Amino acid sequence: MAKISPISGFPEWLPEQRIVEQAVLDGLRTRFESYGFSSIETRSVEPLEHLLAKGETDKEIYVLRRLQADDGASDSGLGLHFDLTIPLARYVQQFRGQLAFPFKRYQIQKVWRGERPQVGRYREFYQADLDVVVHENLALHFDVEMARLLVESVGAMPVPELVLGINNRKILQGAYESLGIEDMTATLRIVDKLDKIGADGVRKLLVGQGLADAAAETCLALGRIRATDASFADDVRALGVSGDLLDTGLQELTFVMESLADLPAGSVVANLSIARGLDYYTGTVYEGQLVGHEKLGTVCSGGRYDDLVGGGEKLKLPGVGVSIGVSRMLGQFLGGGELRASRSVPTCVLVALPSDAARASARDVANAFRARGIATEVFHEAARFGKQIKYAQKRGIPFVWFPPAEEGAVHEVKDLRAGEQTTADPATWCPPDADLRPSIVTD
């Protein structure tokens, strides 16, 4: 028998931590659905050719092999998905005739990456994705909605405040064109490294690409622009760059920022450094961080793309989507103990069992409570009450109910926190709303 031990990169939670995770996943789901996004789940596997089509991530894939496949040890040709975008692209193509476009979907599933384990990196984790995919033109409305949903969704999670940075690829590309830069992709990738290698590092790489010092300086100045409103546009123009693509980008980002003006101050920031270098975005791009936890990196990100499918002219599916790194955030705060549930079980009331003869009446009390939405356990044996109360205390169950030991006597209920015991009617008693379900406690 192998040693019983955790496997690095495959997090697991205790019941009281799982309560927090469930509450977070429920909250995301409720909010996504309140905006009309439909849930889908895709199979966990995709053909390897699909997973490898983008090329960049081949090292991260877990391939499946049937242990005793008849054809020897050969692979199944299937790999576990490492994101929810490739599965979405395939799903949309496969069910295209049965879906209504614009197709607004959310997807909360585990993804797997066969990475070398390292701190803060998981090999199995929850991701929550939102995308709108259309057939024809994608209204800017959706770029606004994505940002709004991200701010509201992460804002409702029991984690520190989110600041969502927004940029538009067209601004960067328009400015670079204006500066005579030809290799857009290489430049975007370099600028995207600003946080990692600093301004000097970026400057060196840009100049290394053959860029003049002044142009490199303008790229850096562009990346330093921040604004909580639409004032960024003037700052960009002040750099002396111009052009149609740039104008379009500035208009789009202005629309997005102005449409989000009702959100809490500082929750969205036009951040002209955001490039999302490795991705296929073509317009609005998003990157969110938690205030005071910037070291955790990007906790949500996404953007607008011209074509989800990449299948050529005939089957273009533009869209805009974002991804929330649920496990990355929860891992940080659950693992550290700053985040926990008020009790370790869903149970609100333990019905004590005074005697074997009282089983049926204890059961009836419990059934009446359950029918009113009160999670209830009946103690499993007619042990002394001290033992039964201890069972409840150990789990943080707030109430113990005592059915009468004899027919016709009164029922009593004890609040274990206050230590108070009172008579009560099982047909009408309800706990305070705050006690119905475990609550989330943050330090």
Place this chain on the structure above:
Amino acid sequence: MAKISPISGFPEWLPEQRIVEQAVLDGLRTRFESYGFSSIETRSVEPLEHLLAKGETDKEIYVLRRLQADDGASDSGLGLHFDLTIPLARYVQQFRGQLAFPFKRYQIQKVWRGERPQVGRYREFYQADLDVVVHENLALHFDVEMARLLVESVGAMPVPELVLGINNRKILQGAYESLGIEDMTATLRIVDKLDKIGADGVRKLLVGQGLADAAAETCLALGRIRATDASFADDVRALGVSGDLLDTGLQELTFVMESLADLPAGSVVANLSIARGLDYYTGTVYEGQLVGHEKLGTVCSGGRYDDLVGGGEKLKLPGVGVSIGVSRMLGQFLGGGELRASRSVPTCVLVALPSDAARASARDVANAFRARGIATEVFHEAARFGKQIKYAQKRGIPFVWFPPAEEGAVHEVKDLRAGEQTTADPATWCPPDADLRPSIVTD
């Protein structure tokens, strides 16, 4: 690019089918929690040695390999779990010091089996497991609770009526001992085949094991006993078998059946043919089928075990558990179209956009609705109303809201089913409760 196609054994649902699946999973979760069961999720992988420890299922395992592992093409030593019992056993051992016993947990997760695809067999599917694991003695109370939860949980699913068969291994073993049978396991396995090979087949195999004709006949007669109350005990004794183990089994099953007497008539049946031949059960065993869909086979099953862990005397963890084949049932009825949602999106109201200038007021209406728990979309562009209404109709959204085109004019709401349009106040309007969420429709 590989062909876009379904992969046999990996089911996927359309958004309107997923709504049904979510409602079913939510219903199970709510019911499990109403009995105080805690949710856990275990990692999707376990070390191969653990998965292979039981020996019977090695053909069904998917092994993971990192596509570009540094050490060549070697396996990770990890396999996807094929049930939720092996992971539970490992989890309980690993976190033993941090769990409260009796440990009541439920687990709703996907499991994977690398089987050859065949009708009704999935390679990726949802299973919902309930177990109570204890340190010392396991009260019979829990055997009753498992049966009750199964009947209530499956009974609340939008599937045909469940009949839960219950037996006790001690009755079978006690009777076999009384008949002088020595190889219990072989006999249990043969009797378990009754449904598949019929009475003649079983008789032949039993006699083939060296059993006298009369003893084989008694085994068959035992397996024919059915009762919806505790009357089975007299029928068993009438076969002339006796002994301590038999007596204990009869007492236990009598207690279970009598404790369930309040359930709807016929929902639980003492069925003395149930053996669960391949499993490690030692007392109560369960097997449920859907009335009229017996061909679908067992849709839920389980039983009591003396030791979850199998780690020897020092670490015995007895328990009782059941497993519900969620995907097996849903696949049957969702796939066939008998089961569907009343609409394909969560959206209850589409707020129409009369003009670009009205965006902020449309957004405010939507936010007010969302705050009252009404799932709301704002149409993404100021198209003509005909197009906006068509968007709602196509998705089955019941209401379209029309904010005023000019400041100060009235809001109106249209019920697309009745075709009625009335003025309404966005600060107070609520849809009928039945329209708030998509409902489940069964044929």
